Amino acid sequence: MILLSSELSAQDYQFDPPWNTPPKSEVNFTVYGIDNVPDLYGDINDPQLTVFFAGNQFMCIDDLLAAFKTKYPKYTRIFVETLPPGILADQIKEGSLVIGNLKIELKPDVYTAGKGRISQTPEWFTKTEVYATNKLAIIVQKGNPQNITGLKSLGEKNVRVSMPNPAWEGIGKRIEEAYVKAGGDELKNSIMVTKVKDSTTFLTHIHHRQSPMRILYNQSDAAPVWYSEGVYQKMIGHPVEMIEIPANENIEAQYVAGLLKNAPHPQAAKDFMEFLSSETAKEIYKKYGFDTD
Numbered sequence: 001m002i003l004l005s006s007e008l009s010a011q012d013y014q015f016d017p018p019w020n021t022p023p024k025s026e027v028n029f030t031v032y033g034i035d036n037v038p039d040l041y042g043d044i045n046d047p048q049l050t051v052f053f054a055g056n057q058f059m060c061i062d063d064l065l066a067a068f069k070t071k072y073p074k075y076t077r078i079f080v081e082t083l084p085p086g087i088l089a090d091q092i093k094e095g096s097l098v099i100g101n102l103k104i105e106l107k108p109d110v111y112t113a114g115k116g117r118i119s120q121t122p123e124w125f126t127k128t129e130v131y132a133t134n135k136l137a138i139i140v141q142k143g144n145p146q147n148i149t150g151l152k153s154l155g156e157k158n159v160r161v162s163m164p165n166p167a168w169e170g171i172g173k174r175i176e177e178a179y180v181k182a183g184g185d186e187l188k189n190s191i192m193v194t195k196v197k198d199s200t201t202f203l204t205h206i207h208h209r210q211s212p213m214r215i216l217y218n219q220s221d222a223a224p225v226w227y228s229e230g231v232y233q234k235m236i237g238h239p240v241e242m243i244e245i246p247a248n249e250n251i252e253a254q255y256v257a258g259l260l261k262n263a264p265h266p267q268a269a270k271d272f273m274e275f276l277s278s279e280t281a282k283e284i285y286k287k288y289g290f291d292t293d
Contacts, residue, residue, distance in 0.1 A: 015216040017209055019236055020062050037099060038209065041065070043077035049268040050079045050106050052092070054113040054255070056134075056171065056208040056225075058082040059232040063284045068275050075268060079106060084206055085113035086168030089121070092260075108260055109269035112276075114170040115254040125258035131276045132255040132290045135245070136171075136178055137227040139215055142239035146221045151182035151249055154222055155190040160200050162220035163191065164207035171207060174251045175224045182249040215240055226253075231289030255290075 018038035022030065030036050041061055053061065061080055069075060081088065081104075083097075088111060091097040096105045111124070118128055140148045146159055154161045166172030179188040195201035202220060204210040211223035212233050222243075230242035257276050263269040275281055282292040 015213060039082045041080040044079050047077045047079035048075045049265055049272060050108045052088040052108040052111045053080060053082045054085040055082040056229060058208060059288045060284055067280050071275060072271055084168045085117045085170050107264050109263040109265050110257055110259055110272050112255060112257045115256050117170050118256040118258050124260060126261050127259040128256050129277060130254045130256050132285045132292050134226045134228055134253045134290055135250050136224055137230040137245060138222050138224050138243040139212060139230045139233060139240045140222050140243060141215055142241055144241050148222045148243055151178060151245060152187060155187045160221045161191060162211040162214040162223035163201050163203055165203040169207045171226060174253055178249055178251055228289035
């Protein structure tokens with residue numbers, strides 16, 4: 001039997017995104033499990049600026065856009081996507097993206113992602129700049145029922161792992177590096193080969209949403225995430241705990257913004273690039289657990 005949204009209680013969707021405050025409107029038709037698009041923001045109709053953010057920055061968007069509009073009040077219509085960086089790169093290459101019945105053909109003015117992803121297409125950009133860094137952590141259910149102590153715990157047979165798919169999530173490859181640091185190729189292969197085959201490792205489609213949701217709904221026991229994602233889940237009161245990863249097993253990721261050569265709004269793109277390097281933007285990123293030094 002298929003349960004319709006109306007047949008499910010609010011409890012069934014209590015942790016569903018969006019986790020931010022949606023824009024105001026006279027009509028709101030967000031229906032959890034049916035019509036809910038948390039990673040598209042703002043004005044899709046004739047925007048004055050379009051930014052594609054690697055999705056794990058989603059918690060910063062409200063504050064960033066508010067601060068940018070305060071500094072540049074002439075920009076009132078801004079459209080943002082916070083999808084996996086590989087999906088965004090494909091969208092830029094192919095020229096469109098479909099979500100459900102919605103087709104988006106907007107071209108970005110600015111694309112932000114990890115340094116590795118940006119370095120794959122230097123021909124796309126007139127300018128690139130590092131503006132923040134991050135590291136890894138592990139999130140678990142409140143009380144840590146499986147007694148997860150670190151990355152090696154994720155190789156245990158009884159531990160259900162939510163893991164970003166390295167095919168389109170840059171964090172996936174970086175977590176694999178951390179597995180090798182913590183336990184060699186044996187640990188990496190255990191989590192990414194053996195446990196994928198027996199379904200105790202789940203590969204996500206949109207890690208920055210799926211991994212915390214799988215922890216919150218008791219579908220997974222542990223999820224390696226960006227440190228900022230763990231900070232945010234605790235900030236908004238979700239029942240999770242964060243296991244820190246020691247420096248000798250961790251990695252550092254650099255976030256890079258690229259101004260597109262064919263940016264539809266070149267001046268807006270320049271203004272936003274400048275804003276991302278400002279002290280105001282840095283304070284916003286620090287608030288959510290990123291580093292900007």
